[in-house]
Amino acid sequence: MGNALVTDFYELNMAASYLRHKMTGTATFSLFCRRLPDSRGFLVATGLEDSLRFLEDFAFDEADLEYLARIGFAEDDLRRFRSLRFTGDVWAVPEGTMVFADEPLLEVTSPIAEAQLVETYLLNQCTFQTAIATKAARCRIAAGGRIDIADFSIRRTHGVEAGNAVARLSAMCGFVGTSNVEAARRFDLRPSGTMAHSYVEAFDDELDAFVTFATDFPDQATLLVDTYDTMAGVAHAVTAIRALGLEDRAAVRLDSGDVANLARQTRQCLDAAGLDKVRIFVSGGLDEHDLARFIAEGVPIDAVGIGTRLGVSDDAPYLDTAYKLVEYAARPVVKLSAGKATLPGPKQVFRAPGMRDTIACRDESPPDRAVPLLELVMTDGKRVRDTPTLAAIRSHFESQLRDLPDEARSLVSPVVPVAAMSNTLRNLDDEVRRRYSLVGPAKQEG
Amino acid sequence: MGNALVTDFYELNMAASYLRHKMTGTATFSLFCRRLPDSRGFLVATGLEDSLRFLEDFAFDEADLEYLARIGFAEDDLRRFRSLRFTGDVWAVPEGTMVFADEPLLEVTSPIAEAQLVETYLLNQCTFQTAIATKAARCRIAAGGRIDIADFSIRRTHGVEAGNAVARLSAMCGFVGTSNVEAARRFDLRPSGTMAHSYVEAFDDELDAFVTFATDFPDQATLLVDTYDTMAGVAHAVTAIRALGLEDRAAVRLDSGDVANLARQTRQCLDAAGLDKVRIFVSGGLDEHDLARFIAEGVPIDAVGIGTRLGVSDDAPYLDTAYKLVEYAARPVVKLSAGKATLPGPKQVFRAPGMRDTIACRDESPPDRAVPLLELVMTDGKRVRDTPTLAAIRSHFESQLRDLPDEARSLVSPVVPVAAMSNTLRNLDDEVRRRYSLVGPAKQEG
Numbered sequence: 055m056g057n058a059l060v061t062d063f064y065e066l067n068m069a070a071s072y073l074r075h076k077m078t079g080t081a082t083f084s085l086f087c088r089r090l091p092d093s094r095g096f097l098v099a100t101g102l103e104d105s106l107r108f109l110e111d112f113a114f115d116e117a118d119l120e121y122l123a124r125i126g127f128a129e130d131d132l133r134r135f136r137s138l139r140f141t142g143d144v145w146a147v148p149e150g151t152m153v154f155a156d157e158p159l160l161e162v163t164s165p166i167a168e169a170q171l172v173e174t175y176l177l178n179q180c181t182f183q184t185a186i187a188t189k190a191a192r193c194r195i196a197a198g199g200r201i202d203i204a205d206f207s208i209r210r211t212h213g214v215e216a217g218n219a220v221a222r223l224s225a226m227c228g229f230v231g232t233s234n235v236e237a238a239r240r241f242d243l244r245p246s247g248t249m250a251h252s253y254v255e256a257f258d259d260e261l262d263a264f265v266t267f268a269t270d271f272p273d274q275a276t277l278l279v280d281t282y283d284t285m286a287g288v289a290h291a292v293t294a295i296r297a298l299g300l301e302d303r304a305a306v307r308l309d310s311g312d313v314a315n316l317a318r319q320t321r322q323c324l325d326a327a328g329l330d331k332v333r334i335f336v337s338g339g340l341d342e343h344d345l346a347r348f349i350a351e352g353v354p355i356d357a358v359g360i361g362t363r364l365g366v367s368d369d370a371p372y373l374d375t376a377y378k379l380v381e382y383a384a385r386p387v388v389k390l391s392a393g394k395a396t397l398p399g400p401k402q403v404f405r406a407p408g409m410r411d412t413i414a415c416r417d418e419s420p421p422d423r424a425v426p427l428l429e430l431v432m433t434d435g436k437r438v439r440d441t442p443t444l445a446a447i448r449s450h451f452e453s454q455l456r457d458l459p460d461e462a463r464s465l466v467s468p469v470v471p472v473a474a475m476s477n478t479l480r481n482l483d484d485e486v487r488r489r490y491s492l493v494g495p496a497k498q499e500g
Numbered sequence: 501m502g503n504a505l506v507t508d509f510y511e512l513n514m515a516a517s518y519l520r521h522k523m524t525g526t527a528t529f530s531l532f533c534r535r536l537p538d539s540r541g542f543l544v545a546t547g548l549e550d551s552l553r554f555l556e557d558f559a560f561d562e563a564d565l566e567y568l569a570r571i572g573f574a575e576d577d578l579r580r581f582r583s584l585r586f587t588g589d590v591w592a593v594p595e596g597t598m599v600f601a602d603e604p605l606l607e608v609t610s611p612i613a614e615a616q617l618v619e620t621y622l623l624n625q626c627t628f629q630t631a632i633a634t635k636a637a638r639c640r641i642a643a644g645g646r647i648d649i650a651d652f653s654i655r656r657t658h659g660v661e662a663g664n665a666v667a668r669l670s671a672m673c674g675f676v677g678t679s680n681v682e683a684a685r686r687f688d689l690r691p692s693g694t695m696a697h698s699y700v701e702a703f704d705d706e707l708d709a710f711v712t713f714a715t716d717f718p719d720q721a722t723l724l725v726d727t728y729d730t731m732a733g734v735a736h737a738v739t740a741i742r743a744l745g746l747e748d749r750a751a752v753r754l755d756s757g758d759v760a761n762l763a764r765q766t767r768q769c770l771d772a773a774g775l776d777k778v779r780i781f782v783s784g785g786l787d788e789h790d791l792a793r794f795i796a797e798g799v800p801i802d803a804v805g806i807g808t809r810l811g812v813s814d815d816a817p818y819l820d821t822a823y824k825l826v827e828y829a830a831r832p833v834v835k836l837s838a839g840k841a842t843l844p845g846p847k848q849v850f851r852a853p854g855m856r857d858t859i860a861c862r863d864e865s866p867p868d869r870a871v872p873l874l875e876l877v878m879t880d881g882k883r884v885r886d887t888p889t890l891a892a893i894r895s896h897f898e899s900q901l902r903d904l905p906d907e908a909r910s911l912v913s914p915v916v917p918v919a920a921m922s923n924t925l926r927n928l929d930d931e932v933r934r935r936y937s938l939v940g941p942a943k944q945e946g
Contacts, residue, residue, distance in 0.1 A: 060660050062652070062679040063693030071716045077702060121685045126719075166702055173696075177655040178663065186658075206508070209623040210818050212632075212658035213665060214506050217624065219658075233508040239567045247509030250619075252825035255833040256523060256612055270517045273572075280837045282936065311838035362818050371812040372656050379698035387701040391726045392757035490728065 056115030057108060061174040069167040070131040079383030081166035082400045083173065084158045085180055091370035095468025096152045096458060098187035098451065099159045100223055101180035103149060106437055108175050112140040140168050144432035148442065150226055150451035151427060152458060154471050157403045157413060158428060166382060173377045181375045187223040189367040193360055194228035195463055196345035202357035204246040205232040206337060207365025220365050226447050241444060248276035248307045248335065260287060264294035268304065276305040276335050284311060288320050292327045305333040313338065314353045321354035333357060342465055388486050397479060398486045403427040409457055414476035502561030503554060507620040515613040516577040525829030527612035528846045529619065530604045531626055537816035541914025542598045542904060544633040544897065545605045546669055547626035549595060552883055554621050558586040586614050590878035594888065596672055596897035597873060598904060600917050603849045603859060604874060612828060619823045627821045628662065633669040635813040639806055640674035641909055642791035648803035650692040651678040652783060653811025666811050672893050687890060694722035694753045694781065706733060710740035714750065722751040722781050730757060734766050738773045751779040759784065760799045767800035779803060788911055834932050843925060844932045849873040855903055860922035
């Protein structure tokens with residue numbers, strides 16, 4: 055199966071042109087976020103796993119080439135594309151690592167045509183996955199281990215592929231389950247779910263619906279109490295839970311209205327009935343700010359399903375990412391476009407305690423007490439290590455979260471840590487720009 | 501291949517419970533949007549084509565059933581799931597139809613377990629596709645046929661599936677091309693693209709890059725002029741275009757800075773050089789508001805690539821859609837939840853000229869001069885007509901656009917037309933609610 059047509063058209067034109075002119079020099083492209091959305095104090099880097107799989111599988115199949123012939127590519131272009139594979143190296147920060155503006159998530163070094171052709175897919179995956187993981191991390195921060203959070207987003211994500219990614223990314227960031235069954239299977243997650251209003255409505259009365267469902271699924275008896283009158287629903291739930299002896303296992307779910315107030319009334323009602331172990335599950339358009347409010351106000355909510363706002367990262371559905379050429383044929387290059395200038399050369403990010411970062415040239419030595427963030431993850435088109443498990447990524451994420459400065463962690467008006475630039479990188483940047491301005495980009499090697 | 505696990509976990513629990521209790525009565529579910537985002541004056545209904553394909557293919561395969569056994573479903577549940585297919589009817593508005601709050605995009609009528617199990621996928625597709633198509637339609641309205649618009653979103657969409665959908669939906673709403681090659685192949689669209697900054701940087705100088713590219717692709721010679729100094733880039737483009745005799749075919753592209761101002765300067769420079777047929781192509785974080793401004797201010801821009809903001813519908817990345825049970829076993833049902841109440845029974849929407857709509861019971865006669873929007877598109881699990889071509893959908897969309905009232909069409913603070921409710925529907929709603937309040941939902945059949 056070819057995957058190479060998952061690309062912007064111009065990548066194909068440029069690659070064909072490079073190959074026609076024997077421009078097979080080694081290029082390094084750097085993928086980074088220029089500026090974080092105002093509401094974000096950090097990003098959780100992800101998308102690497104899918105990117106590596108794409109690079110390993112990168113190829114044009116015969117049907118792809120036939121299509122390219124039809125839209126005008128020459129026979130010689132197709133011959134070159136037919137044998138093309140990704141043969142380069144990839145440096146990347148591990149998934150779950152927190153990064154800030156201008157810090158590479160990933161760098162690709164390969165013959166320029168290859169690195170050019172994979173741009174679109176890598177940008178697509180790293181951008182949307184990082185946007186979603188960051189939203190999930192904010193929910194995890196808000197829940198603070200005091201409210202269980204589950205992914206309920208699949209009905210509102212931008213397609214099924216996105217929904218599956220959201221389930222994986224939210225699990226990576228501390229969610230305890232997902233409603234998405236296909237994703238639960240694929241990533242070995244805990245399937246999570248309750249019942250819908252339609253179930254309650256399909257019965258002649260609410261109590262009958264509750265008793266039937268709780269009899270069928272005694273270990274998953276989360277009874278949805280707000281189809282008609284919420285507190286009457288709670289009373290029916292109490293009756294059903296007692297009748298079936300599910301005092302230790304059952305829960306009730308609130309999905310509409312002033313859920314904070316209803317949760318308090320519900321807790322009172324349950325406790326008064328001796329059902330102090332029955333949990334309260336809440337859903338309905340909630341996000342990290344609702345979670346923070348519930349905790350700040352001591353609202354008795356045990357678990358929350360987060361759907362839409364997580365699934366599309368509604369307040370920051372995209373990131374200002376870029377995949378930029380930084381070196382070609384051993385020549386560091388920059389772009390000078392207004393507001394979109396780039397830094398030259400392959401890079402490393404060194405992180406000192408407290409997430410004090412320095413963006414440096416790749417081959418520099420780390421400053422005192424600092425560790426490099428980017429690792430060599432692929433060489434000659436092959437992965438150099440096993441894929442980390444989701445549990446390992448989650449543990450890495452949690453350790454990152456412990457180091458995150460408070461002002462970056464803030465859910466409201468966060469302050470993004472600003473990485474320093476190493477002297478070596480600054481000198482290289484000055485030098486490249488000086489040469490460009492003196493003699494134009496044409497002669498900067500002179 | 502099974503597709504039935506693309507679902508929320510609770511659908512499986514509810515379906516298993518219905519089937520255990522021989523609740524095989526016919527249910528009708530209605531899919532609609534409760535409230536439009538503030539920035540939207542209309543919605544362009546889409547997602548039907550993918551929904552129908554899903555329903556036709558609906559099945560659990562053996563691997564699906566093995567997984568369900570592993571997570572606790574009983575052997576009898578699996579036996580019932582194994583033979584389950586979608587055997588119902590679907591009424592829907594054709595893709596490209598404009599709809600407003602509370603108007604069904606689609607209604608499913610089938611044995612309740614089937615209609616319940618397909619909820620998640622139908623909501624997923626109809627929600628995100630309608631959100632994206634609506635954004636595309638706003639761009640089409642802003643461009644007004646005076647600026648060509650192309651889809652450049654694939655690098656920022658939420659995955660590849662989403663990117664392909666965006667290409668199709670934007671074509672449906674008047675875009676003239678897409679940068680997404682896979683989507684261009686799949687939907688027979690015009691691939692559109694220029695060159696990247698990396699291409700220019702890979703050459704020793706900009707003019708050399710332009711001459712090489714324009715020689716290789718004389719019919720697609722859109723030269724990106726802002727890698728270093730924009731007006732110097734325009735001068736290089738002029739030289740290259742003249743040298744190769746591409747005065748009738750070439751274009752230049754601006755991707756950064758104050759593009760309106762730069763476009764004016766570029767136009768002057770091109771015209772002064774006698775290149776009045778060379779077009780100006782602009783990109784870089786643009787949306788419908790930029791298009792409207794360009795046209796209002798007479799900025800000489802011929803074509804625009806719209807990427808990120810279209811691809812995620814950044815200002816309204818989701819819709820408040822619902823898929824609600826409205827009838828079960830010939831009994832109209834409603835939900836009374838605060839802010840989320842539903843109307844009972846299968847429905848029709850009648851549209852009078854000027855998009856004056858009436859939401860009615862399905863079997864009512866249309867008011868004077870009004871036509872029904874929902875059509876029977878699937879019966880007994882089979883489509884009742886051929887899939888409309890993209891050209892036919894586009895033409896339908898354009899005719900809808902001509903009828904859209906000005907206040908709904910407005911890009912800023914639009915006013916959403918409010919559908920009337922037929923007397924018959926109002927009476928039914930009153931009756932169902934009265935019975936619920938008198939004797940509880942249990943006894944509303946009297």
